[in-house]
Amino acid sequence: MLNESINAIIDSGMKYLIADLQKLIRQPSISAKNEGMNDCARLVAQLMENAGLQTELLTLDKQGDNKKKDIPPVVFGEVRSKAHPNSKTLLFYNHYDVQPVEPVELWKEDPFSGKVKGDRIYGRGSTDDKGELITRVKAVEFLLKKYGDLPCNIKFVVEGEEEIGSVHIRKYLLKYKHKFASDNVIWEFGYVDSSGRPIISLGMKGLLYVELVAKGPFRDVHSSLAVLIENPAWRLVQALSSLRSKNGKILIEDWYKEVQQFTREELELVSNEPFDEQEFREQYGQEKFVNNIRGNETKKALVGMPTCNIAGLISGYTGKGPKTILPSTALAKLDFRLVPDMDPKTQFNRLKTHLERNGFGDLIEIGFIHGERPYRTPIGNPMLTLVKDSAAEAFGTNPIISISSSGTGPMHSFATILSAPCVSVGSTYIFSRMHSPNEFARIDLLNKATKCMANIIERFGSVRK
């Protein structure tokens, strides 16, 4: 073993990596429905123990019992370097929860099958985030097998609420600030584009998630009464249509007030990002984009444009056939992506004021579901070079540097509470159907990502405090 290169060890260990990923996929862990969370946390801890990490299931309350509030535990894992116990510490942030599987009828296999077909493993979480997690656990396992030690200290923080907006990670970070103490964070996900180039991302958008509920008559009533009774679905439609123009502009007063303009350096990085519009359009069946944007504008939008999105809409009768009712309620789920320096609570208050001014104040009574602040690690951070070199070697091609992902995560909390700059490393195929039916992971990329993680740990170990 000691004579083999780490890459050769990883190659010959892929069958174990796949088998462990299948175990993870086969254990449902849907945070939105609180399904299987504790079982999955225990499974993650077990796989990490097998890899050589010391693990703990952490909870928020003193009794070590999160059950009252149904808060999933955080799986914490640690390996201290024997040779260099005072070396720097690298923290891997991941999550074991997955998105709901609906619409379930569009899945070709059981969403929890973990079925391997050719170079793909199918199932909810195969990419997001169980696929990412397993490459990191295995990188540690294979390095420990080869050397019997690591060149630096490694920590894992694996949470169970990422898909519902990491609602308690900030509290976990504050409570376990010393346990989690580290110098840098490798973020939970990162994409590889369709040309096989890994994307290194330095930031994440923020999020404001709200529900608008319009209430009508006590119960659904016969629709002939629509001459007199106001239909809550109409009120919801009117409220929604006041929020956003056809070209995607958010019409709420002061919505863009704190949006930072790109610096010249940032703009250069954005312009250098390759983005295959044609490929992207084909993947998603789109003839054109919102507001007909093209070229560099699409890249700027992905990195830095705030959005107002309807994630869900329901009212009245939605079954087969023509039922003639006037519904008693109408619900919309909205997610707003935020960019630096927008603050979710400020934006929520602006939304609230907008609705009140337009006569829809009642729709947002209990509307604030979740907020997450946006964050960007500065371009000059030395971790960027280290990660870039590691990825270039593992993937055999120059990585792309992005100043921000278009997605959202609690990067702001990690970066500020731990004072540890965060970097996201390209690992998984960008069109893996994350959050959609038939999600899959590419086995070739699981292999390369594992090598990349091993490279990062080795390089990180050579940087002394």
Place this chain on the structure above:
Amino acid sequence: MLNESINAIIDSGMKYLIADLQKLIRQPSISAKNEGMNDCARLVAQLMENAGLQTELLTLDKQGDNKKKDIPPVVFGEVRSKAHPNSKTLLFYNHYDVQPVEPVELWKEDPFSGKVKGDRIYGRGSTDDKGELITRVKAVEFLLKKYGDLPCNIKFVVEGEEEIGSVHIRKYLLKYKHKFASDNVIWEFGYVDSSGRPIISLGMKGLLYVELVAKGPFRDVHSSLAVLIENPAWRLVQALSSLRSKNGKILIEDWYKEVQQFTREELELVSNEPFDEQEFREQYGQEKFVNNIRGNETKKALVGMPTCNIAGLISGYTGKGPKTILPSTALAKLDFRLVPDMDPKTQFNRLKTHLERNGFGDLIEIGFIHGERPYRTPIGNPMLTLVKDSAAEAFGTNPIISISSSGTGPMHSFATILSAPCVSVGSTYIFSRMHSPNEFARIDLLNKATKCMANIIERFGSVRK
């Protein structure tokens, strides 16, 4: 028996009427889902045979087999007067199908329980229309028991598609025009207001039912892509908000072009209709009405105002928790009520043109679900006086005359194909939760309605050709 008054016979026969109504309620017959239709048709025929009617299950195709198209049979029933075989013929039009039961969680009892609590029988169809049907069948049964004959010819046409817009009744009427031949039609339903006054109605609104479907990406995708990919829920909201103003006005060009203005005589009847705004508001939990209308305007609206109603709306994730997706489709179900002389096909074409002009032409590709023309029997028809006197006697109070119900039915087809003026007679409590959870029938009104139907048959028998 012969010495007893018909009212006494009806009073002592109520237990059988209730038992038979329970049998009907306990047999589901949801036309929108094609559930239990043939079983219910056979049950109706059996109850009618028991009452002394000759019955047939009629179908549209030559083989007597509607199964290929899942078209429910029409139950036809007939009694010819032995003493006066050439007398006039009165046709009772009813339906044995019911609305879907959703939202099922709001029912306090099984929707098909037929449970009696106090003066109420609960269950889907208890009022609409199984409750109405049973009063008519029993009126015939009790009259035959008393006299061994009827003073006129009676026919029943009981269809199975009323709740899905009577989609084939026109074809049935055309095919069985001679079998159904009659001089007058008693319509399938009629209300009694909260003061116990029966409402006699001479007309019905028409209906246009459409579905709008907006299509987005091939599948639901991560909502971070909302910066580029147009959300079909937004397109649907935009299309919907272009159809109707906040005050209920339909904004489609020429929508009101053929709307007949009320004559002075009609307007007088409308003004004379009692309408307890306060009671109505409390029943439906409304502080005010659409466009803040009050007084006589509310009556005019119920009788003669066209509407555009959202009956259903669905898109994306509507479960628990904050799922961040951009949905692949968005669907709206719309029903437009029409008044004389609006034509559903003309109105559909206007809607289509409106959507096309506004860039939403793709939303209505297969949108026409159902159309029904509006109709009003002229005020001067002699049947009105006969029905009014019969109802006054049975209910012990002066009926209210309405020139049109706010609801929809195939009255236009019956009236024109059979050349038989149609009248709707107040029978069931106006707040019986038709189409809603916990629908019920009031037993006192089932009793009075049966007496009213017996009166109508007796009076109709005294009018010779």
